Amino acid sequence: MLRQTVLLFGPPGSGKGTQAKRLEQHLRATHVSTGDMFREHLSRHNELGRKIEHIMRSGQLVPDAVTNEMVRERLLCPDVALGTLLDGFPRNIPQARWLETFLAGRGYGIRGVVVMNVPREQLIGRLKSRAIKEGRADDADDGVIRRRLDTYAAQTEACIGFYESVRVAVHPIDGVGSVDEITRRVLTALGTA
Numbered sequence: 046m047l048r049q050t051v052l053l054f055g056p057p058g059s060g061k062g063t064q065a066k067r068l069e070q071h072l073r074a075t076h077v078s079t080g081d082m083f084r085e086h087l088s089r090h091n092e093l094g095r096k097i098e099h100i101m102r103s104g105q106l107v108p109d110a111v112t113n114e115m116v117r118e119r120l121l122c123p124d125v126a127l128g129t130l131l132d133g134f135p136r137n138i139p140q141a142r143w144l145e146t147f148l149a150g151r152g153y154g155i156r157g158v159v160v161m162n163v164p165r166e167q168l169i170g171r172l173k174s175r176a177i178k179e180g181r182a183d184d185a186d187d188g189v190i191r192r193r194l195d196t197y198a199a200q201t202e203a204c205i206g207f208y209e210s211v212r213v214a215v216h217p218i219d220g221v222g223s224v225d226e227i228t229r230r231v232l233t234a235l236g237t238a
């Protein structure tokens with residue numbers, strides 16, 4: 046069976062992680078989140094964790110070489126053989142190009158791109174309450190929140206245009222509503238509801 050990859054895009058606080066966990070079951074795809082993987086390294090205080098600590102806490106992107114290599118190793122694992130729901134990757138055009146080459150080299154395709162849209166003011170509110178609830182240090186201060194939203198607008202949104210230009214289906218989703226409603230919107234957009 047051809048491995049299908051669904052890409053999940055959305056600014057910080059747009060609910061990607063919440064939706065990804067639910068979509069994983071519906072799509073029979075393995076959720077791969079680069080943010081979760083980096084946080085795991087941080088909590089283990091290993092060499093990679095120490096290297097990325099400052100970058101993540103300041104709301105910047107981890108260098109592409111480090112990120113791509115981590116994704117490459119993950120996508121070669123057998124549990125992602127039937128399908129992958131990629132969350133948080135690619136986050137800029139060089140990563141998108143790298144992924145195209147990686148997937149094409151293995152005969153795999155991108156089934157679709159899901160883009161979660163939430164107004165900026167709501168994102169800021171959600172990120173602040175998440176910082177309090179979960180103690181996520183990278184969610185904590187206003188400057189860092191703004192930087193992460195700006196990084197998304199400046200670098201990640203460009204990936205959406207990139208996928209349109211290579212004729213991958215892009216599905217914009219209204220990310221305001223109940224969690225169930227939003228899951229339904231995504232599944233309908235992907236034609237699996």
Ligand code: ADP
Nearest residue numbers: 057058079080083101105106107112133134136
């Ligand atoms: P967000 O809630 O900001 O979408 P994530 O949990 O996806 O956050 O990622 C948290 C942090 O991990 C990012 O701010 C960034 O520092 C790092 N990160 C995650 N994915 C990537 C990536 N593809 N390239 C570079 N850095 C990344």
